[in-house]
Amino acid sequence: MTDLAAPLSAFMTRVAGPGTLSGLARLSGGANMESWAFDWGASSHRGAYVLRRAPSADYMADRPYGHADEAALVMAAHDAGVKAPKVVGVLADSDGMGTGYVMRRVIAEVNPAKIVPAPPPSLIADLGREMARIHAIPRAAIPAAIPLMDTGAALAELKARFLTYGGDRPAIALAIKWCEDHLPTPAEPVLVHGDYRMGNIMVDGDGLAVVLDWELAHRGDAHEDLAFGCMTVWRFGQLDKPAFGVGSIEEYFAAYEAAGGAPIDAARFRFWLVYRTLWWALGCLQMGQAWRSGADTTVERVVVGRRTAEQELDLIALLEEEAPAAERARALPPSPSAAPVPAGEPTNAEMVQAVRDWLASEIKPRSEGHGKFQVAVAMNALGIVMRDLGAGARAEDQALAAAMMAGATTLAEPGLLARMRRAALDKCAVDSPKYAALARARAAWGG
Template sequence: MTEVFAATLLQFVRRNLGGDGSIDDLRRLSGGANMESWSFDYAGQGYVLRRSPSADLTAGRAYGHDVEAALVRAAFAAGVKAPEIVAEIESCDDLGAGYLMRRVDAEVNPATILKDPPPQLLADLARELALIHNVARDILPELPATSGQSLLAELKARFFGFGGDRPVMALALRWLEDQCPVDVDPVLLHGDFRMGNIMVDTHGLAAVLDWELAHLGDRHQDLAFGCINSWRFGQIDRPAFGLGQIEVFWAEYEAASGVTVDPERFRWWLVYATLWWGMCCLQMADIWRSGLDSGLERAVIGRRASETEVDLLLLLELDAPAAERSTVTIPSTTAVRRTGEPSVFEMLEAITGWIENEVKPKAQSRDRFMASVALNALGMLKRESEHQTTLYDKTLSDDLLAGRKSLATPGLLAQLKQQSMQKLRVDQPKYSALAKAIELWI
């Protein structure tokens, strides 16, 4: 944060909220890969500024922040637990693009929520989704309408844009093409309804955040999105948002909406969302390489693509012939004692120790969060310095997309399992799907 930003923000706040007070407790909130969120107090009230400082970071979005603000206002008016917007950034404000909201004081950290969730929270989420899907179209701004087929075409184009050389993703794309559901009448979708974008207090659901991906489409997309393993934050055996069982979630949604959930359609969107998040990880790496955003967080998220590949294999192996679902092995590792000058591994370990013991304990707020991100990145590099792994194979990816190879190809599933587990051991060894994969496959 700079003094210039704080002064510019104060002018914006005074112009829109009145008064001549000061901004207190200004701090940037953690998270937000595409948008910044700044919390502060003014005239005895709490606010959050949600903004994109650069138009380049939101290039390619289906609509701008003006439409997003209109959408959030409409949802709030319809009784959805969306934020209350009190002002919108204009070009003359010199703050980028975005809007100012009243702050909701509740818990947003998924780990904290899932450690001791309110007992009614899963039912709250089901009812909230039913409410969102029932918002009248005539009060909404113009939003893009999507289908499984249109979104899959976009995903496939992105795959080729990132090299088209990751076989597990190619396998998932081909499966999605073969199983693509027919179109349905579209409803309003939040588009990013998951742990990390909801706030919870002792009474249950308090707010639904981050509406930038909202669109019109198949309600099953929203139902499945928050159930992918990446958004369960370690609770792999609670497939509904990390809170409970899918059947309970469906029953609550059906009771609130009057619409029956289609299990096969739900599964299709679950595979789609898992692959979509893997692509987003690759996109984060692309943004980081371009220099558009050189922040460490983006580079680290880029390495999370391997999480989704193990998740995809856990989902897709159900369709493989029984003979191909056999156990596999992964090589054991043994630490090597070095003499002489420090190795790459040892140098990385030295830097890790310095950050962990000297930097992080003194850091505050976002700096402390970024110290944890740096430690995560160094852990990846330490493991990779000892165990080179790769998942790139353009020829195999092309064969899978063309249908020349599939889950029925002898030995292929075992090969993909072995390679994916090895890569995940390097990137995120604590990710819940790795332990589950070892339990099921080794």
Template sequence: METLLEAVMARAGHGGRITGLQRLSGGANMESWAFACGDGRFVLRRAPSAEWIAARPLGMDGEAELIRQAHASGVKAPEVVAELASADGLGIGFIMRCLPGTADPEVALSSSPELASDLAAAMAGIHALSPEGLPFLPMLDPAEGVEGLARQFEEAGGDRPVIALGLAWLRTNLPSPTSPVVVHGDFRIGNLMVDAGRLSGVLDWELAHLGDGHEDLAYGCMTVWRFGRLDKQGFGLTDVATLARAYEDAGGERFDAVRFRFWLVYRTVWWALGCLSMGQSWRSGTDRSLERVVVARRCAEQELDLLLLLESEAPQAERERFLPPASEPAPGSRGEPTATEVLTAVSEWLAATVKGKLDGRERWELAVAQNALGIVRRELAGRADPADKVLAENILAGRQSLQTEGLLATLRSRTLSTLSADMPKYPALASARILWSQA
């Protein structure tokens, strides 16, 4: 791979030997490889497969061009130095100059107070890019987007009642039309490089499109992208009102709380379905990585968040209804080890014997494998089935809603059980369990 990269870099005017090639951890979709060439550091960004990129509305050539224009306009975006050609033998992608800093969420969320203003200014700068200069960007119309989510829901089985609840709400609360702007589409902590407490670059432009700028504002405020900062809805850094003022002060459009809420619900449904699609990607063979299977089980995180977003619209009596009592745990085994105990033993062995021998991407993959073992172990111990096609169909058809007696309590109970098995460390789970036990 190093030899092939050297040829590409030489063609781009950056001749030299490739050293330190290493695949970066994380990244639910694209591959990223860091390396040094000459006296500079660079990142290769490429698609996991031609089949995967063919299904995306924005090709990697369009992504590279968008990044170029953003960089040229003053947005803190990477400098694209080369695009891969088929003859290069490296797949589909491009190479960027490495930005200073880190995308580690913990670093970002402990940064200086000015970081929130930096993010607001970057969003305003992206939204100010000329759509006419980016004719290849797809357009996201809210109504068409919701129906696209509905089709995706059916393709995934159409049997998750909480997602159906979200879709029904979106259909009823479509926002009024607005002039389209360039939307990054994945603007959140984890995709933002931070250096010395300030923003140094915006990464991962693969989901860019034309649409409503409030989508970017809402997406970064989702609970999942705040990494435990439940008290700071504005990207885990501040409150939404302060973030909105900073966005307006940087040249962004006037903040609209109604549109913000629509996109917050929309992207929560979107990511719930995106998680489920990871499992289908694994089944189809498009990407057989273990990560795909584990991310698919994160759907329950978004179902919890959807209930927390929408339950305020239920009658007070339903919000205060007691949850059904949790089932008692099964007694411990005194005979041969159970399947749960065997899985625990394997996980402990991996931690004690294998973990210390790995680093980088392999150490991260071990953590994913241990997470997968934990999911299976907890499911064997008892997990409510999140699938209920009849109930989902009734919700979509309007025959049941949050006004229906007992529905909210049922959905709360099922979601707690599912998420406790799938992702028990999700920060919002503990607070939801306390909140709902006091209802």
């Protein structure tokens, strides 16, 4: 089955009683941790479970708290009435499976592509209610290891990371400077889930079934949580429904406040919408760095690293109102000319196309589970390379980025916004051509 079968069976015998293990399979996706579904119990009474784990301590080295504290937090949320998973046991070193915990598996839909086109009628109200419940968890119930976020220090850390990654993306520099200029005063801290969005919730016929993935939880500003699920990237194509891709901001806020959430501050919400988009842009760059350093050599890392282009496009769309009206109305410059295709031997792009076609026709149909997901990611990577070869689409400009972070250059400079729009459109067309916001930006910007 896998090398997990024997130690997992021993663990489940200890925490859940005698039984047999069956159906052990790795779940698709999961940007950082592994998730394994399995059944356990006697033949007459079996239960569905999920093991969430990091295979080694190295995976947890840069995290503020470990899986034991994460599991304790999930249990506290469950006990407080939040639709959180029910934890049944936490791995020990002696279990030989890395770090992690086992929870009851909820049988429901998690794929945003299947949820957002026709969500349950109650879903936006459910999302607001559960958000309010999370924020109401008493401080005394929150494990001491869960950190308090200092927004100014966190922003400074993002800026330092950006410089480490080259400091050469003007759209990111623009966002850093804007956040520095609009840093809100500290808020009364609440428990912030930190990753509350489509993809981390499960839905059944009755609405929201469970809230997953608590690894980024911390104490901080409630508006951070409220804004995160409203980012463009987490609407999964439903751009006309800015709250999670399933409803309006007004519906979401009303449900949150009706469930006991504090009144919303619009300016604070906007800050966090920009901040979290910036945060994810740098998160994508970090994925590429993780691959380059050898810390994580999966193909998924390099592909996610190229999704930075989506967030740069979104940051420009969020912040372009800072430019004068004349600059917002300025026509875009032309895209760089693509290299001509020679008629002789196959080009690099054609060679990549041949490999991609072979994966699609020969390998993907024979793959299953996480393996099939990995083949799809590899095909996506080759597609990016094909589009990039000869396209001339670049977004790096270290001197401009430095000037923008210093405040020496702003969107009032004639032609700057138009050039940044063009660079963002061209780069996103290479890296994420199906990103819904790309078509919207082209229509809005005349690109």
